[in-house]
Amino acid sequence: MTTDASKAPAPAPSPARHFIHDLIDADIKANRWGLGTDLATREGICIHTRFPPEPNGYLHVGHAKSICLNFAIAQAYKGKFNLRFDDTNPSKEDQEYVDAIKDDVRWLLSAFNAGDYETGPHAGGIFWASDYFQFMFDRAVELVKKGKAYVCQLTGDEVSKRRGTPSVPATSPFRDRSITESLTLLEEMRAGKHQNGAMTLRAKIDLASPNFNLRDPVLYRIVHESHHNTGSTWCIYPMYDWAHGFEDSLEKITHSICTLEFENHRPLYDWFIAAVNEGRTDDGSGPYGKKIHHPQQIEFAKLRPTYTVLSKRNLLRMVQDATVRGWDDPRMPTIRGLRRRGYTPESLRTFVESVGVTKVESSIDVGRMENALREHLNKAAPRAMGVLNPLKVVIENWPEGKVDNLDFVINPEDPAAGKRTVPFTREIYIERDDFMEVPTPKFHRLAPGAEVRLRWAYFLTCTSVIKNAAGEITELRATIDPATRGGDSPTGPDGQPTKKVKGTIHWVSAQHSFPAEVRLFDRLFTAEEPGLRTGNWLDDLNPKSLTTVTARLEAALKDAPIGQRYQLERLGYFIVDQDTKPGAMVLNRIVTLKDDLAAAAKGEKKPANIRMYSLAEAAHELKIKQDKLLAVITHGGPSDFATREKKELTLDEVRKLKEWVKANPLPR
C-alpha cells in the first residue's frame, strides 16, 4: 500500500501543436537572431522562454497554463526556460510569495520529467528583474540623451486629466524641456531628492497616438520604499513596459509569451528596444556600443475555467474574509490549493495542454480539469475501502470472533501493484446509500431479501432491518453465502456461475476499521461565471462547498503518510491531508468517481448539448430587440411557441426562431 500516485507514469500528453509553434518555426527557418535550423548543435542563442510572475500573490491554475506552455516550448525546441521574478514594484511584493512561487513552479514542472528552471536540460535559471535595475537606469539616461525621454512634473491627477481622448491628444508642459534639465532632474530623482509622485521620467513618443500606451508612457516613478531584494538602493522603480523588454533582452529570451491584454503594449515593447538600439551597431563600433537582443512578444488567451474566479483581488478577498481557510484551501484554484486538494502535476499539465493555445477568449469547463485528474489517478492510485456514511450490518451466520483474511486487488489498472489482505468479520459497515428498504426499480444494491456482492468478499443477503424509536434504520441483519468466498459465484457442472448478482458494494470490518475525518468538497461557486447574474461574484458563492463527515476506513490505511492518494472504491479519490495527526486521520476527497446514476438522480445531469438561452441572449442571437422577440414568440412566431411562457429557450428553439425571423422579416 505504498504506491505513490505521483510516481506513476503520466498519461502521454498529445503533441498539441499551436500557432506559437508556427511562429517559432518561421523564426528558425528565417535564421532570426542566428538561431539556425539545427537546434541540437546551436551555439549561442537557442529558443528561450520564461515565466515572469510578479511576487505579489499566489500562483493559480491560469498561471499553470503559462508555465506549462513556456516550458513545453523550451523542451520541444531543445531550448531553455527561465523563472524570472518581475519585482519592479516594492510596495506590492513580498518574500512569502517568492518562496511559494518557486516551490509551486518546481512542483508543476515535475510533470515534465525534464528537470525544472534550475536543473535539467532546459534549466535557464532563476532571475530577478531587480538585478537589472542599473542597466535599466543607464538605458533611461541614454534615452534622455537621445532626446527620447524627459522628466515630467505633472502630478498623477494632472496626467489623468491631460490624458486626452481617442480624438484629443494628451499634453505635457514639460515635454520640450532641455535634455540637460531632464538629466539633472533624473539624477535628483534617483538620489532621493524628491517625494513620491513629484515627477516621473516619460518617453517622448506620440501624445496623439490612438494607442494610449504610446502617449508618452512613464518609465520611472518615485517610490520611497524598501525592496525585498535591493533594499534601499533605489527610490525610483521602472514601470512594467520599460522594464520587461530589457529583462527578456538581457536573458536572451527569444519568445516572450504573455496574455492578450498585453497586445496593445507590443508596439511599446518594440519601441523601447528599437530606441535603445538606435545608434548602436552589430559589432559595437560607435558611441553606444553593441545592439541589444530584441525578443519577439507573442500573446495568447489566458485560461478561464467555469465556476471559478482567478483574479488575485478576488482570491485575496476570500482568504481575508475567511470564506476559505487560506491560500492553500483545497477549494481554491491556486496551485497550492490544488496541491492540497490532491491534484497531480501530471493531470494539471494534461489539462492545460488539452485546452490548446489560441487567441480566442473562451471559457473552459472545469469538469475537464477533473476528468484529467480522474484519468491519471485511475491509472495511478491504489484502491482501498472506506465508508463515508456507515450503516452497521450483523452477519448472523458468521461466528462471533471469526476473522477471514481476504485477498484484495490493489489496482486493477496496474497488476504490478499486487494484492493486500483485508479482514472480514461478523460485524461490518456498509454505505447507508447502498441500502434501500423499498428499492426503486433500477436500484440493484442491498434491500430486504436482496442479495449483493461484498467487494472481494461474500455474497450477502439482507434478512431484516432494525430501527430505533424514531423509525430510523440503525442496523441490518444479514447472512452470507459461504460458497462465494472471494466474491465469486460457485460454478455449476457446465462451468457457468450458479448465481449472479447485479450489485457490488464496498464495506469495512467494524472491528478493524477506524474512524477518520473526511472533507468533501464541492465547487466554490454555483454559477458558471460568478457574478454574471447579479454583478457581484460573491452572490454566487456555494454555501455548501465543504462538508465534513466521519468515515470508517479499512485498517490498511492507518499508517498512510500525508500526501498519499487512494481511490476509495466506488466513492472517489482521496488524499491524506496535512492536518492529519497521529490517531486522527484527515482525508480530502480530491474528486468523485464518475457516477451517471447519482448525477441523473440528483437532476444535475442536464444534457450538455441542450444549451439554454435567456430571452436576452436569444434576442441577441436573433439580432432583434427583446420586446420584439416576445412579440414573435407570443403572437407571430412559429405556432408551437404561441402558448408558452417559458423564460428560457433551447438552442433548437432559438434556431427555429431564427429560421422563422429570416422567412418573416420583422417591420423595421
Added chain:
RNA sequence: UGGGGAUUGGUGUAACGGUAGCACGACUGACUCUGACUCAGUUAGUCUAGGUUCAAAUCCUAGAUCCCCAGCCA
C-alpha cells in the same frame, strides 16, 4: 467616438483556396467483482450579407457581436 484583437458542433480545438476533422460532453449499446474503467455506435458546426473562383471556414467588400486600452499596477 479612436486603436488593438477575436468569431468553426453544447464546449474546446484543427483545416494555411481542394472530402469541415479531432477531443471532451451528451445519447445508445457491449463488457464488468467499482453503476468506475474500457470498447463500439449516434448526435451536432464555419457570425451575417454580398463578391472573386471550377472550387471559399480560408481571398475581397460591407456589416454584426464580444474582449482589451485613457494606473506614477503587472
